[in-house]
Amino acid sequence: MGLLSKKDAKLITDPLTDNNPITIQVLGICSALAITAELKASIVMSVSVLFVLGLGNVVISLMRNIIPSKIRIIVQLIVVATLVIIVDLVLKAFAYELSKTLSVFVGLIITNCIIMGRFEAFALGNGPWKSFLDGVGNSLGYAVILIIVGFFRELLGSGTLLGIQVLGDPIEKTGLYAFGYENNGFMLLSPMALIVVGLIIWVQRSRNQALIEEN
Amino acid sequence: MEHLELFFKSIFIDNMVFATFLGMCSYLAVSKKVTTAVGLGAAVIFVLAVTVPLNWLLDQYLLQEGALVWLGPEYADYDLSFLSFIMFIATIATMVQLVEIIVEKFSPSLYNSLGIFLPLIAVNCAILGGSLFMQSREIPSLGLALTYGVGSGIGWFLAILAIAAIREKIRYSSVPPALRGLGITFIITGLMAIGFMSFGGMLTGGDEEKKEKNTEATLSNNLEKESKVITIDTAKKSEHDEVAVNIKETQN
Numbered sequence: 001m002g003l004l005s006k007k008d009a010k011l012i013t014d015p016l017t018d019n020n021p022i023t024i025q026v027l028g029i030c031s032a033l034a035i036t037a038e039l040k041a042s043i044v045m046s047v048s049v050l051f052v053l054g055l056g057n058v059v060i061s062l063m064r065n066i067i068p069s070k071i072r073i074i075v076q077l078i079v080v081a082t083l084v085i086i087v088d089l090v091l092k093a094f095a096y097e098l099s100k101t102l103s104v105f106v107g108l109i110i111t112n113c114i115i116m117g118r119f120e121a122f123a124l125g126n127g128p129w130k131s132f133l134d135g136v137g138n139s140l141g142y143a144v145i146l147i148i149v150g151f152f153r154e155l156l157g158s159g160t161l162l163g164i165q166v167l168g169d170p171i172e173k174t175g176l177y178a179f180g181y182e183n184n185g186f187m188l189l190s191p192m193a194l195i196v197v198g199l200i201i202w203v204q205r206s207r208n209q210a211l212i213e214e215n
Numbered sequence: 216m217e218h219l220e221l222f223f224k225s226i227f228i229d230n231m232v233f234a235t236f237l238g239m240c241s242y243l244a245v246s247k248k249v250t251t252a253v254g255l256g257a258a259v260i261f262v263l264a265v266t267v268p269l270n271w272l273l274d275q276y277l278l279q280e281g282a283l284v285w286l287g288p289e290y291a292d293y294d295l296s297f298l299s300f301i302m303f304i305a306t307i308a309t310m311v312q313l314v315e316i317i318v319e320k321f322s323p324s325l326y327n328s329l330g331i332f333l334p335l336i337a338v339n340c341a342i343l344g345g346s347l348f349m350q351s352r353e354i355p356s357l358g359l360a361l362t363y364g365v366g367s368g369i370g371w372f373l374a375i376l377a378i379a380a381i382r383e384k385i386r387y388s389s390v391p392p393a394l395r396g397l398g399i400t401f402i403i404t405g406l407m408a409i410g411f412m413s414f415g416g417m418l419t420g421g422d423e424e425k426k427e428k429n430t431e432a433t434l435s436n437n438l439e440k441e442s443k444v445i446t447i448d449t450a451k452k453s454e455h456d457e458v459a460v461n462i463k464e465t466q467n
Contacts, residue, residue, distance in 0.1 A: 023397070026240065026243050026244060026397060027240060028240070029236070029239040029240055029243065030236055030237055030238065030239045030240060030340040030344075032236075033236040033239070034235055034236045073308060074305070074308045074309070077304045077305070077308055078301065078304075078305065081300045081301040081304050081305075082301065084300055085297060085298075085300055085301065088297075088300070089297060103351060104344060104347040104348060104351055107299075107300050107343065107347050108237070108340050108343060108344055108347065110300060110304055110343060111304070111339065111340040111342070111343045111344075112340070113240035113241075113340075189409075189412070190233075190234060190235075190236065190408060191233070191405040191406070191408035191409045191412070192405065193236070193405075194236075194401050194402070194404050194405035194408060195401070195402055195405035195406075197401050198394070198398050198399070198400075198401030198402035198405065199402075201393075201394070201397055201398040201401060202391070202393050202394050202398050203393075204393075205392075205393035205394070205398065206393040209392075209393075
């Protein structure tokens with residue numbers, strides 16, 4: 001990391017593991033779960049959040065000295081809403097099908113707690129460059145969980161990854177299906193997203209005992 | 216009847232937490248005690264009941280394609296729906312502030328119990344989600360929008376109350392250490408969501424019982440509907456047949 005100082009690098013790497021926005025800070029779960037039935041949707045969602053959070057953090061951090069603290073929530077919401085409208089229009093223009101599957105969840109990036117949480121906790125008190133790194137780091141941490149959940153749900157649920165059949169053809173009975181393997185359609189239903197995230201938390205906390213909570 | 220159907224549908228079938236995962240952040244963060252959960256839940260019902268009808272009016276008379284026609288015929292082509300995110304969130308944020316001020320003035324005791332939660336609510340996905348779903352499901356009237364708002368609020372309230380009660384009890388059981396706190400809450404919510412999925416049969420299933428109770432008039436109505444369904448079915452079949460014939464022809 002010649003480009004970044006040690007402290008700056010920590011801003012990016014910390015949210016990926018020990019300070020993960022989803023599993024540790026409990027932020028941004030709302031939209032994270034509903035759209036993870038497909039890997040593609042998870043990736044698009046992650047990129048959208050990366051864009052909104054990275055840029056939003058910089059904007060808020062640049063304005064941090066002129067925002068009156070009483071109306072800061074409204075100011076933050078307007079900044080996010082503007083960025084989200086850009087994302088929404090871009091998705092509608094270039095990936096119409098996908099924006100249909102994401103439906104209202106693009107709009108819900110506005111109230112994604114990850115974004116407001118980082119604005120409040122970081123961007124209001126730090127300079128633009130640091131805020132940018134923090135935004136990128138946190139959205140990458142968000143992306144990691146989304147992609148893991150999306151990967152397992154799509155693989156076990158419909159036997160595909162990014163729409164490509166990786167386990168063989170279920171109708172022609174090739175690949176794994178030749179041995180009597182069946183897709184678990186249950187994985188595609190929304191409750192399984194919660195349980196998969198629960199299992200991820202379990203694995204993560206078993207590996208790092210310091211993260212274990214009091215009951 | 217319409218109202219009742221939408222009301223129960225928004226509470227049980229399209230439950231905010233279990234079906235669409237809205238408002239999960241505060242659902243997980245504020246569900247450690249039943250009393251605080253009740254406070255937040257009540258605030259959510261209240262704010263949803265105010266903002267959904269308000270945003271319905273906005274959507275109907277400002278944002279939809281052709282909504283500005285009341286200004287004059289030359290405005291009929293305007294479509295401002297790309298502004299809906301920003302309008303909705305601005306309405307919600309200002310409404311929350313307003314509600315906070317009003318409640319503080321007129322009912323200090325309610326303010327003390329809701330007070331700390333109200334600002335939190337502006338960024339609760341359930342509130343914005345309520346308005347966005349109201350828009351995407353094209354709810355037809357103001358009254359139905361109000362029903363939808365109240366119904367989804369109650370659904371959210373039920374969910375947070377249930378999880379808070381479970382979490383209070385779970386303190387006395389031995390959960391694997393790494394699952395304690397957040398992990399087990401996720402898994403319980405998942406199991407509860409599976410349970411709530413069974414409500415999906417409430418409006419679609421159980422038709423046989425209803426039919427027996429129906430009067431003759433509705434029976435004939437049903438018959439008409441059924442005959443329509445049958446005609447549609449036959450139409451579909453004939454299409455299928457045509458397709459099959461076409462395929463055969465091409466094969467030949």
